[in-house]
């Protein structure tokens with residue numbers, strides 16, 4: 238049989254895995270791999286920063302459910318993807334990262350561009366491999382894809398020294414992989430499932446608390462089935478926005494720190510919480526010891542370490558959400574729960590999400606509502622991190638799963654834009670809109686080159702409050718309005734310390750000028766400074782074929798409400814300031 | 817509380833680092849550790865002794881189980897087991913103390929492995945209590961140096977569950 242080099246084996250393996258697109262950036266210790274890309278069938282997208290490559294792979298994966306792939310060089314290339322790996326790891330996103338490494342003969346000698354990639358990425362990957370023998374390469378890549386995409390998904394890194402890339406062997410890609418030390422339990426224990434169903438049947442005020450695991454296992458239909466049959470209201474995590482029909486009466490939206498009042502109220506007085514593919518993150522639970530104190534906890538998760546990590550589960554069920562819910566569905570009785578459903582419905586009417594709709598100011602919530610309306614919730618939204626992210630989660634009515642992509646666990650600024658580009662590669666026929674903050678966007682906006690050069694039509698809406706808005710909000714509420722290092726337009730001429738910004742008073746223009754900046758890439762940039770221009774600008778944006786940047790100058794000191802302060806109980810909600 | 821955890825792992829480079837990182841990330845100090853090959857090829861056994869809270873340890877053992885290179889985890893908190901460690905102890909010795917020391921060594925069923933005019937090296941095996949007791953007894957004579965191994969642990973036949 239014909240021999241292939243390690244580098245060729247890598248690329249061929251990716252093709253066997255049906256990788257449609259890979260993202261990355263070359264360098265010395267990865268040159269054989271990039272040489273193997275030349276002339277190959279692999280669609281490789283050259284980014285401007287490795288971090289962006291990892292987020293693009295992530296956005297591709299979140300939006301399609303298929304593993305995202307990035308390829309970078311050793312040393313700085315590898316360290317640059319650490320944030321992307323951590324982001325994917327925290328949110329259980331399947332990814333395979335391939336890194337070049339210095340030759341096996343010099344590993345450990347502080348060779349040029351050497352970094353202990355395996356050591357550095359160990360805590361931010363599901364698993365990682367150093368391949369020291371070309372004969373192990375194909376098998377290792379197979380394992381990497383298998384581990385990344387099964388069980389609780391996550392990023393897997395394969396570190397390939399340059400001499401391994403260069404040496405050759407016969408290429409046989411294994412069909413199947415057996416690993417005695419990696420076992421999965423998809424089925425769920427039938428006794429546990431039965432117990433869970435009994436508890437649900439006997440409950441008066443059950444609540445479904447659904448997370449990303451529901452999307453990963455495609456269990457949306459099963460949740461709808463059970464919740465409708467048994468009249469169980471549903472709250473979702475940030476990562477599960479879109480997983481439950483928005484227009485359902487039983488949908489209570491997001492719970493937690495910036496969740497809806499009715500979601501948090503329902504959770505707090507529930508007698509049973511059915512957690513599915515969610516991990517009781519502190520942003521969801523508030524003060525843990527006060528979380529749903531009267532509720533029995535049923536926790537369905539494929540990852541046994543997620544169960545009883547934060548809150549002891551009364552009925553733990555280890556298994557795949559869809560498989561378990563299917564079995565459970567037959568055992569859960571039809572039940573009206575009229576009082577309960579009426580009660581939560583009343584709360585929905587009584588405590589809706591709200592902002593000032595009367596005045597003529599540009600409230601960012603209004604922008605999101607309009608985006609939601611104009612796209613009918615069909616667009617894929619990605620977000621950066623900050624206030625705009627929370628408003629997007631609160632006001633965007635995503636029609637389905639995988640339509641709302643946001644860095645939840647790690648909260649990575651700079652995620653949204655490259656993730657949007659990655660999502661567009663996976664969904665060329667869908668509208669992709671990035672809801673960005675003026676701060677976060679600056680962390681990876683160099684990737685506009687990739688959007689332009691590859692004709693990737695991604696829209697960016699900057700909710701420009703000239704601040705690290707959510708830092709400012711915390712400073713306003715909990716640090717006495719001492720706006721330390723959260724203003725993005727502060728110049729030398731400004732007073733040293735400032736706690737009363739205003740667009741009229743602040744000395745000079747914001748940098749960068751996002752419109753001019755877009756223009757320099759040949760991208761249409763539109764600045765919006767009054768409320769009446771928002772809708773026309775959005776329509777213009779959606780009608781435009783290529784990328785567009787909308788720089789919307791929103792209210793500077795708008796705050797995200799409701800808010801559960803860190804460390805408070807979920808029902809200790811601040812609905813808004815000053816009453 | 818003291819815990820003994822026994823972990824069957826793939827015998828590969830980097831596995832020890834993965835495991836020790838997990839303990840470190842939860843603030844556990846590893847008191848003792850032994851690693852050895854087993855009767856099955858490619859499989860090693862790590863016996864880890866740590867002190868810490870049960871609930872956190874439970875989480876750590878779950879996370880150990882989740883590591884891709886870990887085949888099986890046994891937490892000996894709930895299983896009756898035998899444990900043995902070994903210590904080499906170099907004790908100061910004078911003419912006048914020699915008989916006493918040798919007597920002590922006999923009582924503890926330790927062995928003499930080396931001897932000179934002014935010191936003696938003994939080898940003692942046993943569980944932690946026995947080794948500690950011996951060391952306590954010889955402290956008054958003056959210990960020049962000690963070296964202890966990690967513990968080896970096996971469950972007793974029948975896996976008697978302590979909680980039942």
Ligand SMILES: Cc1ncc(C[n+]2csc(CCOP(=O)(O)OP(=O)(O)O)c2C)c(N)n1
Pocket residue numbers: 621622623624625626648649650651673674675676677678700702704705706707708
């Ligand atoms: C990489 C990174 N650094 C710092 C933070 C802390 N942080 C969270 S939100 C935020 C400000 C975000 O500002 P912007 O993007 O303008 O969003 P806004 O809150 O104004 O909508 C900061 C600094 C973070 N989440 N990620």
Ligand SMILES: [Mg+2]
Pocket residue numbers: 623674675676700701702703704705706
């Ligand atoms: Mg901002």
